[in-house]
Amino acid sequence: MGNWLVYILNGLYFASFLFLTSLGLSIILGVMGILNLAHGSLFALGAFVSAWLIGTLTGLPPGIAFLVALLAAMLVAGLMGILIETSIIRPMYTRALEYQLLITFGTLLVIEDLIKMIWGGTAYYASKPFTIMGNMHFLTNQYPVYFLFVIAVSFLAGIAIWLIMGKTRVGIMLRAISMDRDMARAMGIRIGRLNTLAFGMGAALAGLAGALIVPTTPALLGIGMEPLIIAFIVVVLGGLGSLKGALIGSLIVGEIRSFGIVLFPEVELPLLFTIAVLILVVKPEGLFGSK
Amino acid sequence: MEATNIIKRPKSYIYPAVFILLIVLPKVLPTYQLLLIQSGITFAIMCLGFNLLLRYTGLLSFGHGALFAAGAYSVAMMGKYLPSLYRVEILIPAAICVSILVSALFGFICVRHTRIFFSILALALSMVLYALLVKLYNFTGGSDGIRVPIPWMFGIAPTGVRRMAFLTGNYHYFLVCIFALATLVMSAIVNSPFGRALQSIRDNEVRAEMIGIRVRRYRWYAFIVSGIFTGIGGAMWSFVNGHVTPESAEWVFSGEIVYMTLLGGFTVFEGPIVGAVLFTYLKLYAVSLTQYWMLIIGATLIVIVRLLPDGITGAILKLFAAMKRERNKGAS
């Protein structure tokens, strides 16, 4: 019994990363209609910034250092997102799908090599926050506090995004754009700036996810590839551009992974992709998508 | 439209000229250069297939690497498990059969969708194959892949033949013939009534349905034909490379396929061929120049998408068209 609860919690932990990553992807897709292939690289950027800072800021108390690392990762990824949007993606909104995909693919290659230039090809270990938080007693098992921390952070981030999208002027305008771009423009919404904002916000979320992963996984080149692909699956499953879909999709994929690792460790990933494909065959528009 | 008409007449001598050039290449090029060209040619066969979907059917597949891998792995697996059948004349048809199976399955699922849904679904499916190739290492060799030995070819035994001698010898002529055949067949397909049907589906799905074209079925056929070409490309490439790894099924390689096609210019029939060969060179030089080759490739890609949306061939044709207009103006 206790084991099963642990698996469910592990699923939630996986889902937290997926949620942060796919939420950003989904906002960008919903508002701008662009599938950002460079999203995984923003995740990687967050991971490297955070791992490097945790390793560098040894003078500060570990808690503060980690907090600084998280915020810095969000900031750097967010700024990078804004830079990408304004310099590379902005002229692409009216272009065909293949060009949009390809230009974000080019951006991905460039960012990956920029990371390599700055931090070199070596792995950055930053397990301090994980070891310091330690384990807690949970029923009959020991459970890492850090996992619960990640779940809490992504929960808070989800609430924050939900409040921004639901209650603020900016959020309402963003939703208006994602529903009908032309109508929003006709209503006098300044789409250009909001695009930049949405891209920055999505990028910052990816950066946060990347920053959160380094206490358990070293920052390596290409660390963002797998999260990107799985975030695609989440976004497609949940329905393109739907925030609720990103949440439910993350939970489903997170739990499938958690149980897949325990029950079918050999084919956990293929299993995940296969289930995703099957769901799409039955429900092409995704679980919460509208067509 | 105008631009493509200009190349029609020169085609009748450009095609044979390129063919003869390719045939004499082993006599004039150093081995290393020749292998590069060969690799480019196998990619070209693949990109011809890819472009049948992109240009003529309006579907952007971001998972074509899987179909390439299907062809390449059929050869490698036959070498590993059925060495008695390891003959080119059996391997290529076998690779075609596997490609048909894989692309029929992938296509069946993907063509229910269009636009970005299609792209992502193709990507997800290719990742299923990639993950299987990596995880089932007992069978597939995992991420180390499988070595591809020299095959029997038309009754000639590979014993004692060195790889370089094989590739620069008979295999080169075989590859060039397959490439020529692939080009001619694809050219026939896109100009045929079937090709016309695909283009009308691309232009206007609703109307195509209303004039009695079975849209989904035709998309599926296009996917399978595209898969066959891509699979043949993969099979031919496996001999040149001498080794297959799951990386060819990974989405980054699928991205490179899109890149090659757009680099050459997907609006021109021959564009993908030019793009594939050019990309092979570009990547090789970028890799040998610096460890930051992805930066070069990525930046080039961004520039091309921004400045040359019709790729190299599209730009050249436009230039010709402009020059012709200029000349006509001068004459009149």
Added chain:
Amino acid sequence: MLKVSNLVKEFGRVRIINSATFQIGQSEIVSLVGPNGAGKTTLVNLISGHILPTSGKIEYLGKDVTFASPYKRIKMGMARNFQITNLFEGSTVLDNIRTCLLSAQEKIHKAFLPVSHYKDITTEAIEILNIFGLSEKDKLLPASLSEGDKKVLDTAMAFALKSRFLLLDEPTSGVATGDKFKVMDIIVAAIRKGKMSCLIVEHDMDIVSDYSDRVLVLSEGAILADGKPSDIMAQSSVKEILFGVR
């Protein structure tokens, strides 16, 4: 030719088509008129099979096609145009027609010989372009045609399917007022020549009275009146519905 009986279509709780019943005979050109929101396009979509009815029956050539797929109806010789022109924008005018002919003659699946090899198809396509007055524009892309020519091409494509029954949803919408009659002259002449039956949805009552054998008045989803154009125009209830005058 076509027999529609007690056709009903509901979207949710709203009844768009309310027990519509009518027939269309061989080589008859029938106009469908009615105020906005009367359900004209819905009725066309039901007949072409794009949407399925809630209840009722559609018979075509004596066969029940109520729930047949659009594809099956096309293969039985039913063709339609679209209110918003629906052309193959990437192909020339000639190729738009040729594609229709290839499809109608079951040659569209052939994948080896080039389209130009099928000489009879090209000849026939040129003939059709002649009938519709588009032969000068065969090499143009649809985007460079005038709105009227686009409409004509749209209809010519339906015509090329060798159909026996055409559904034309507002064949002159978007055409400049001065050109409407010219467009209709071309279309109707072609239909008469091909001895086809036709159901035309139309707003303009002048066009309706000039070109149709019979008029159906649709109001709130039901057929309110059915008869010769001159008789229909005389009925006061029809005038009230169409023009809002008593």
